[in-house]
Amino acid sequence: MPTSETIVRPAEPADLPAVAGIYTHYVVSSVATFEETPPPVADWLNRLGDLADRGLPFLVAEVAGEVAGYAYATPWRPKPAYRHTVEDSIYLAPDHTGRGLGGALLGALVERSERAGARQMIAVIADTGSEASAALHRRFGFSAVGLLAKVGHKHGRWIDTLLMQRELGAGAG
Structure with missing residues (x-):
């Protein structure tokens, strides 16, 4: 479970070097992402700005003043008819897994995506041999x-x- 030291909040430009470092770990050492080259911090700054312009959430989990994970919602596809569907991405620092941070981030991401007007959330989970991400999403109704x-x-x-898919907001139920 997240501790009282855990804060889930909107990402800020100062968080992006830590975000880039977390993602680099998964790019280099796993198949959780299909990226093969870690994007530089400048790319993360562009993503943060793009999502802010779209009104979509980009969140970080902070533990004892350190960015321990992040999550964001991006448009599912670029065609206009998909405008109410988002895809989630969640990554945790390797030394912060198994502590409930993924759930804290996903819960906040679902809530803020609903407030942004999204009606569906899609999870694209690579490496189906790993059950943790699918189990997390099932706990949140996916x-x-x-x-x-x-x-890949x-x-x-x-x-x-x-x-995996979950209805959000007015589309749920």
């Missing part, structure tokens, strides 16, 4: 809606992606 087999190739192996 259902598996599809499996894309062998759609990284670190010498083919990777599946699990698609």
Whole structure:
């Protein structure tokens, strides 16, 4: 469980070096992302600005003054008919996993995406051999809606992606 020292808040430009560092770990050492080259901090600054312009959340989990994870919602697809559907992304610093931060971030992300007018949230979970992300999403009401087999190739192996979906706000229920 997150401690009383945990704060989930909107990301700020000063957080982005830590965000970039967390993501670099997953780019280099895992198949959780299909990126093969870690994006520089300048790319994160552009993402932060783009999401702010769209009214979409970009959040960080801060533990004892340190960015321990982050989450954001991006447009699912660029075509206008998809404008009410977002995709979530959640990453935790390797030394902060298993402490409930993913749940704190996902809960806040769902709430703020609803407030932003999103009606559906999609999770694209790489490496279906790892259950943690799918289990987290199930706890927050996501259902598996599809499996894309062998759609990514990284670190010498083919990777599946699990698609999960949850209705938000007025679309739920």
